[in-house]
Amino acid sequence: MGQWGVANPTYDIPPGTQTLARGLAVVRAVSDGAQDLRAVVESTGLGRSTAHRLVQLLVHEGYLRSGSRGYTLGPTLIELGFKALHGNPLPVVARPILEELSAHVHDTVHLAVEDGGSVLYLDKLPGSRGAEMRSRIGHRMPLTRAGVGKALLLDSADRWDALYESDAAQGARPPSPRGLADFRARMEDYARRGAAMDLEDNEPGIRCVAAPVRDASCAIVGAISVSATSPYMPDERMRGLVPVVCRAAGRISAALGYREI
Numbered sequence: 001m002g003q004w005g006v007a008n009p010t011y012d013i014p015p016g017t018q019t020l021a022r023g024l025a026v027v028r029a030v031s032d033g034a035q036d037l038r039a040v041v042e043s044t045g046l047g048r049s050t051a052h053r054l055v056q057l058l059v060h061e062g063y064l065r066s067g068s069r070g071y072t073l074g075p076t077l078i079e080l081g082f083k084a085l086h087g088n089p090l091p092v093v094a095r096p097i098l099e100e101l102s103a104h105v106h107d108t109v110h111l112a113v114e115d116g117g118s119v120l121y122l123d124k125l126p127g128s129r130g131a132e133m134r135s136r137i138g139h140r141m142p143l144t145r146a147g148v149g150k151a152l153l154l155d156s157a158d159r160w161d162a163l164y165e166s167d168a169a170q171g172a173r174p175p176s177p178r179g180l181a182d183f184r185a186r187m188e189d190y191a192r193r194g195a196a197m198d199l200e201d202n203e204p205g206i207r208c209v210a211a212p213v214r215d216a217s218c219a220i221v222g223a224i225s226v227s228a229t230s231p232y233m234p235d236e237r238m239r240g241l242v243p244v245v246c247r248a249a250g251r252i253s254a255a256l257g258y259r260e261i
Helices: 018-031 037-044 046-059 073-087 089-106 146-150 157-170 180-193 235-255
Strands: 064-065 071-072 108-115 119-127 138-143 195-201 206-214 219-231
Touching: 018 046, 018 064, 018 071, 037 046, 037 108, 046 064, 071 180, 073 108, 089 108, 089 119, 089 235, 119 146, 119 195, 138 219, 146 195, 146 206, 146 219, 157 180, 180 195, 195 219, 206 235, 219 235
Parallel strands: none
Antiparallel strands: 064 071, 108 119, 108 219, 119 138, 195 206, 206 219
């Protein structure tokens, strides 16, 4: 399991927990868009009768809903999600600072962590201009594509090559169109300045500036970003946003006990 309780697909299932693993696979399938029993079976590889029994139990316990739109995630997951979110100090500490940042920049603001080798969004404050972005709370993205992902990796130069290759193999296009050498050069530059950028690497027409959040041990435990459509993010504005985003990230870090050496 990852830090945030999400099953790792490469994890070896311990003996005696196969039914639990199958139930979690059903929940994951529904969260990924499986709306009927046939889709659940196709997504999980379970037999129809097994999938049906698991769905019935999950509906009964509130983990899933069964309605006119087919299967959807249920209220129990919403309740547990809020408890998980507020059980960690980062989202609670960050929220008022993110609200101030959002009001100042008028663009979309994100808070994210690394979980299971990918970006996991913990908070999103939509901007007041430009197109809506596909990111959402609970959404995952490759680390090498998202601006917050690059910010999360600023201290991890030993991982850059492997993550680039892995994300490039899984995506329709590589994290950097000019190849690994360009990606490394960008990451080295970002590490020097203490902030990262997304130059439409993740979503066409979307650019962002991101900075890491550190805890009392000086480790990077999260990242924040300001994102907008490219007309609102020319190069000059992106450079100007670097100290703004870094200051906000620094305030969150200080609230978590981080002190600059």
